[in-house]
Amino acid sequence: MSHCPPVQRVAVMTGSKIRSLVAGLALAMLWTAPSLPGAAQSEPVAALPATEGAQTSSPNLTRTDVDTWLDGLMPYALEDxxxxxxxxxxxxxxxxxxxxxxxxxxxxxxxxxDGAATLIRPGSISKLFTWTAVMQLKEQGQVNLDTDINQYLDFTIPDAFDEPITLRHLMTHTSGFEESVKDLIVRAPSPVPALGDYVKTHLPERVSAPGEVPAYSNYGTALAGYIVERASGERFDDYVERHIFAPLEMQSSSFRQPLPAELADNMSGAFKTRDDNASQPYELIPAAPAGALASTAEDMARFMIAHLNAGAGLLSPETANEMQAAATPFLPPLNTMALGFYQQDRLGVRAIGHGGDTVYFHSDMSLFPDHNVGLFISVNSQGRRPAQSLLLREQFASRFVERYLVGAAPKAAQPYQPEADNPGREIAGVYEVSRASATNFMALGRYLGQARITVDAQGRLHTPFLGIPAIWQPIAPDVWQRAGSTQRLAVSYRDGKVHQWAYEPASPFMVYSPPPWYRSSALLNPLLALALLVSLATVVAWPLAAFLRWRYQQPFPLTGHAALSHRLARIGLIFVLLFLMAWMGLFVTLASDIGKLTAASDGLIRFMQGAQIVLYGAMMATVWNLVTTWSGRASWPARLWSVLLPLAVGIVIWFAAVTGLLSFSLTY
Structure with missing residues (x-):
C-alpha cells in the first residue's frame, strides 16, 4: 500500500534478506555481518534502456512525441x-x-x-484522496489540523508523550506510531471490517513523540479517514465518491471492497510476473483510506489536473498551495513531506507526488507544478527481481524529466574538497530505520533491517540501497550523492554525534538513527553467534560423549544432583535452539506472505509467545548445573564451560527481548 512498503519488506524484507536469515541460523550465526540487508547482492538489470547521450534541447511535450517515446520505452521495460x-x-x-x-x-x-478503461490499484496514492478530504473539511471548519485528534474520535488514543497527535502529524507521517502490518491486506472472501472497527482494534503503540521522527504509517492514514467519517457524517467511500470523484467525473474509480460489479469487468488481473499468467485474488485492504482505491489512468489524470490547477473543483487555491508546500524539513536539503504529498524534486525540477504498492500493483504519480505537467504510471505485477518495480518507476520519472523538462542527462556529483581528510568517518556504523515495529515480534524485522554504513578513504559512503550496494560521493558538508544518480543522502547531528540520516527517495517518510547499544547488531550478532556455538557444541557433544562411553565401556562420571543438572542443562539448550528455529521459521513464513499476517495466525503466534517459558527453564537448569559443577570435583575446563552455558542462554534471552520475541502482544 505504501511507497517501499512493509508489504514487500515487512518494514520491507526482501526475499534475499529472508534467505540470509535462514542461512544465518543454519550456520549458527557464526560471525555474521552486523547488517544483513547490506550484504552484497547482484544488481538488478536496468529497468529502462540507457539514454543515448545527453539531450541538448528538450523535445516538445506533445502527444505525438510522448506516445513515440513511450511506445519505444515501455515494451522494453515490461519485457526486461x-x-x-x-x-x-x-x-x-x-x-x-x-x-x-x-x-x-x-x-x-x-x-x-487500456489507459482509459482498465482499472488498476494505485496503492498508497489512495492516501492523497484521504488528505484531500481532510483539507476539504479543514476549509469548512469541520476539523483543525493542529487540534488533538482525540477531539474527533469516539475512542481514545492513549497519552504517551506531552504533545498530542494532530491531523498535521498524521499527514506528515510524524505521529509516532510504530509500524502496523496485521490485516494490512487480506484475501477474499475474508470480510473487510468497518473502518471504525479496524482503527479501534489495530491501534499500534506510540514509540516517538509527535512531530519528531518521520515514520510512514498506514494506520495513521486509516485513522484520518475515520476522522473524515466522523466529521462529515458520511462513510469514507461515500464521502470520496460525492466530494472528489463526482466533481472530477472520475466514473471508473472506487474505494469500495469488493469492487462494484459495474467496474469489476474492467479490473486488471494481478500477477507475480509475466512468466506466470495466474491472476491473483483481488486484494482487500481494511485500512481502506491508506490504499484501497481502484482507478484508471485517465481518472488519475483528472485528479492530477485538479491539483495542478490549484485544487480546481476540490479545494481553494490557498488550501491547495498549503497542501503542496514543504512541511517537515528534517534533513535539508533532502526532499521532505508536504501535507500528504512527498517532495520529489528531480534534476532541479520542483515536483510533488506519491508512490503506491499493493503486493502486485506498483504505481507512482508525479506532479511538476512549475510546468503544469503530471505523470502517472502503474504496473500490474511484481516483476522478476526484488525492487524491480521501484527501480522502473524511479527511472521512468527521471527519464521523463530529463527528456521533457530539463533537456539534459543527470549531472555527475560536482567535485568537492572537504576540510577533513576523511569526511564521514564518524558516520560509519550500524543504524535502524524509523519505520518499524518496536513492541511486538515484528521488531525482529527492525533488528534484521539494521543498515551498516562504511566509509572509504575518499570519504565516500557505502550503504545498501533498494537491496543493492550503493556508493555516495560527498558533494557538500554532510551531504552525499549516489553515484550515477541525483539522489542524495544527508546526515544530522545532535550533541556532536550522528542523530539521523536518510536518503532520497525515502527521505520524506523515514530516517535512520543509531540503535541503543543493547539493540545494536554490531554488538549482539557476535555475542549471539558465540551463544549459539556454545549451545550447539554442548548439544552435539552430549550424545557423542555417551556413544564414546558406550564404545569404551566407561561409566557416566556424575551421580545424583550433578548428573540430573547436567542432563537438564543440555535438554534446556535443545529447547532454546528449537525456540529460535521455530520463531525464525514462523517469522519467515509470515514475512514472505502478507496474507498470513491476520488473526488466522494468532494461535501460532500465541503458542510461540508462550514457548518463551523454555528460555527461563533453560536458564534455571544451566545455573543449577553451574552450581553443582563448581561444588563438585569437576575439572577447570568443565567448570569454565558450565559458566558459558547460562551466559549463552542469557544472550539468547537478551536477543529475544530486543527483537520482541518475548512480547505477548497480538497487535503488530
Missing part, C-alpha cells in the same frame, strides 16, 4: 522487468495529453491494458 502490463497517463496545461496501455490485463483472454 518481467511485468505483465502497465498503464501511463500524462497531463499538461489542464488537459489529458495521453494515456497508454501496455501488455495484458488478462493474458488468458488476450485483454490488453
Amino acid at each position: 522487468g518481467g511485468f505483465t502490463g502497465a498503464v501511463v497517463a500524462v497531463v499538461k496545461d489542464g488537459e489529458l495529453l495521453t494515456s497508454r496501455g501496455y501488455g495484458y490485463a488478462d493474458p488468458d483472454t488476450g485483454r490488453r491494458m
Whole structure:
C-alpha cells in the first residue's frame, strides 16, 4: 500500500534478506555481518534502456512525441522487468495529453491494458484522496489540523508523550506510531471490517513523540479517514465518491471492497510476473483510506489536473498551495513531506507526488507544478527481481524529466574538497530505520533491517540501497550523492554525534538513527553467534560423549544432583535452539506472505509467545548445573564451560527481548 512498503519488506524484507536469515541460523550465526540487508547482492538489470547521450534541447511535450517515446520505452521495460502490463497517463496545461496501455490485463483472454478503461490499484496514492478530504473539511471548519485528534474520535488514543497527535502529524507521517502490518491486506472472501472497527482494534503503540521522527504509517492514514467519517457524517467511500470523484467525473474509480460489479469487468488481473499468467485474488485492504482505491489512468489524470490547477473543483487555491508546500524539513536539503504529498524534486525540477504498492500493483504519480505537467504510471505485477518495480518507476520519472523538462542527462556529483581528510568517518556504523515495529515480534524485522554504513578513504559512503550496494560521493558538508544518480543522502547531528540520516527517495517518510547499544547488531550478532556455538557444541557433544562411553565401556562420571543438572542443562539448550528455529521459521513464513499476517495466525503466534517459558527453564537448569559443577570435583575446563552455558542462554534471552520475541502482544 505504501511507497517501499512493509508489504514487500515487512518494514520491507526482501526475499534475499529472508534467505540470509535462514542461512544465518543454519550456520549458527557464526560471525555474521552486523547488517544483513547490506550484504552484497547482484544488481538488478536496468529497468529502462540507457539514454543515448545527453539531450541538448528538450523535445516538445506533445502527444505525438510522448506516445513515440513511450511506445519505444515501455515494451522494453515490461519485457526486461518481467511485468505483465502497465498503464501511463500524462497531463499538461489542464488537459489529458495521453494515456497508454501496455501488455495484458488478462493474458488468458488476450485483454490488453487500456489507459482509459482498465482499472488498476494505485496503492498508497489512495492516501492523497484521504488528505484531500481532510483539507476539504479543514476549509469548512469541520476539523483543525493542529487540534488533538482525540477531539474527533469516539475512542481514545492513549497519552504517551506531552504533545498530542494532530491531523498535521498524521499527514506528515510524524505521529509516532510504530509500524502496523496485521490485516494490512487480506484475501477474499475474508470480510473487510468497518473502518471504525479496524482503527479501534489495530491501534499500534506510540514509540516517538509527535512531530519528531518521520515514520510512514498506514494506520495513521486509516485513522484520518475515520476522522473524515466522523466529521462529515458520511462513510469514507461515500464521502470520496460525492466530494472528489463526482466533481472530477472520475466514473471508473472506487474505494469500495469488493469492487462494484459495474467496474469489476474492467479490473486488471494481478500477477507475480509475466512468466506466470495466474491472476491473483483481488486484494482487500481494511485500512481502506491508506490504499484501497481502484482507478484508471485517465481518472488519475483528472485528479492530477485538479491539483495542478490549484485544487480546481476540490479545494481553494490557498488550501491547495498549503497542501503542496514543504512541511517537515528534517534533513535539508533532502526532499521532505508536504501535507500528504512527498517532495520529489528531480534534476532541479520542483515536483510533488506519491508512490503506491499493493503486493502486485506498483504505481507512482508525479506532479511538476512549475510546468503544469503530471505523470502517472502503474504496473500490474511484481516483476522478476526484488525492487524491480521501484527501480522502473524511479527511472521512468527521471527519464521523463530529463527528456521533457530539463533537456539534459543527470549531472555527475560536482567535485568537492572537504576540510577533513576523511569526511564521514564518524558516520560509519550500524543504524535502524524509523519505520518499524518496536513492541511486538515484528521488531525482529527492525533488528534484521539494521543498515551498516562504511566509509572509504575518499570519504565516500557505502550503504545498501533498494537491496543493492550503493556508493555516495560527498558533494557538500554532510551531504552525499549516489553515484550515477541525483539522489542524495544527508546526515544530522545532535550533541556532536550522528542523530539521523536518510536518503532520497525515502527521505520524506523515514530516517535512520543509531540503535541503543543493547539493540545494536554490531554488538549482539557476535555475542549471539558465540551463544549459539556454545549451545550447539554442548548439544552435539552430549550424545557423542555417551556413544564414546558406550564404545569404551566407561561409566557416566556424575551421580545424583550433578548428573540430573547436567542432563537438564543440555535438554534446556535443545529447547532454546528449537525456540529460535521455530520463531525464525514462523517469522519467515509470515514475512514472505502478507496474507498470513491476520488473526488466522494468532494461535501460532500465541503458542510461540508462550514457548518463551523454555528460555527461563533453560536458564534455571544451566545455573543449577553451574552450581553443582563448581561444588563438585569437576575439572577447570568443565567448570569454565558450565559458566558459558547460562551466559549463552542469557544472550539468547537478551536477543529475544530486543527483537520482541518475548512480547505477548497480538497487535503488530
